[in-house]
Amino acid sequence: MADRREDERSRTDRPDAADVPGDRGLPTLAEVLDSPALAAGAPDVLVGGAALSSPVRWVHVSDSPGVARLLEGGELLLTTASAWPAEPADLRTLVRDFVRAGLVGIVIELGVHYRYVPTVVVEAAGDAGLPLIALHREIKFVSVTEEVHRRIIDDQTAALRARDDVRTLFTSLALRGAPADYVVERLAHTLRAPVVLESLAHEVIVAELADADPAVLDDWQERSRRFGDGDDGRSLVPVEARGIRWATLVALAGPGHPAGRRAVLEQGATALALGRLADPDGEDWARLGRRRLMDALLGGRYGSADEVMALLGAARIDLRGAALFGLAVEDAAAADVEAAAIELGGRALCATPRGAGERADGWMPVLLAVPSSTTFAGAAAERFRARLRHDGSDPRLTVGPRVDGEAGAAAVPRLLDSLEQSLDLADVGDVPEGSVQWVVRHPLLRFVSSLRGDHRLLEHSEDLLAPVLAAPPARRRDLLAALAAITAHPGNRTAAAAAAHVSRSVFYQRLDLAERVLGVDLDDGEVLAALHLALVVHRAHRSPDASPRR
16 A cells, blocks of 8 residues: 655645534534445444544545644544554654644554554543544545545535525515514524524514424523523524614524524524614514414414413413403504503403404404403403593403413313404494493304304395395495394384484384385394394394494
């Protein structure tokens, strides 16, 4: 075998660790040993262990005993050891020099100088934890260096390309003014790991779990205070600019990314910070996160009741020990609703107000959680509503059935049902201005709400009201108003006329006309009950565009 020496006056350029942006920009020593070029030498690991996971920054070929002074750290040395000293003490000194130089491993090809690796070298390497590998067959060292260096350079190129792609993505999001929740969603998708945007108080603003177990959010605030960057596999990057820090991005444990997990997070943090600077008066991030959670719950965008519990817990809504109510509020700001809930010793999550074309147009769904010992009824509910007044407004409020949070996950479907029923009452209950209305006091509405999808109810309503619905618009409106008033006040036509906002004589005329059109007797209790049900179903299924405006 040829002697493998080097010109000690020269050094080989090699990448610095800081130039490698990706999470796996450098192959490990174990990966290098598995490479075809080196595996052909039948490598025998004499000293290995955990050190085999060390990254190899470069491969160096030399037989010189003075090569240590030419090393910069992170290299794998390939050698035949033909020029190594013979004395055991000198060999121990040589190994110590290699360790001080930062060598990640030594590969000795047997046959030219050694038939086997001297025991003193094995012992010295073992004491220092320096990987030592013996090759039992001759190989071309140049093939090893080409293969490993190509891998290093290719990985660096891929990492730089990935970093450019990530920079382009999040720069585009920043220029488009993408909302914080979407930026976090793209981060989780890019990293294939859960990403949380948390406040400076470690409260979850936005969480994108990326199919992870919702339990990762359990007791988030407390665990986040304890864990720093690198703990528990998490990466932390502050969202800050111009000396102002708004939040922290946290990526939980996940696979590596060619651009580097931290580099990806930093790009996301930059996009968030630019968005904050561009819109300093925009929606508070914490409120945005709560609104996004509520919209997801109402839209059915969650995997399980346990996931809902975890998300609510991260929003500081602890179901256990709480009394929960689904509310619908009109003409009130989310900040005022949250402040009113805090005055009760509870918390509120506000969804996006319903828009045109949606059920309960203009009403905002709200999840209210108060201590189980708190009575949210009568005067307390009225004080809550009064707290929402602003600029002369007189908000209306509907309250769904109370849900006991002690039921845990079993309470989740009942809570969502409470929210839906409060919206139903807001939509079809003709809620008076400046009032609080309770779903539990409208049992027929609850019945219709529970059977909203039953076609038989709709057929009953359409068949019974068909003659009225076929009338010209003005007459149809008058007749429906009269029927709604008489079914709401059976046996008291004076009160019914007042509710219809017409004189008694006009009201009686409209009732007579309704009896003739429908062919029924409005003094018959069964007829009134059937009409009441038909009217409630009709209001529940009417076009939102036809909803009366107040």
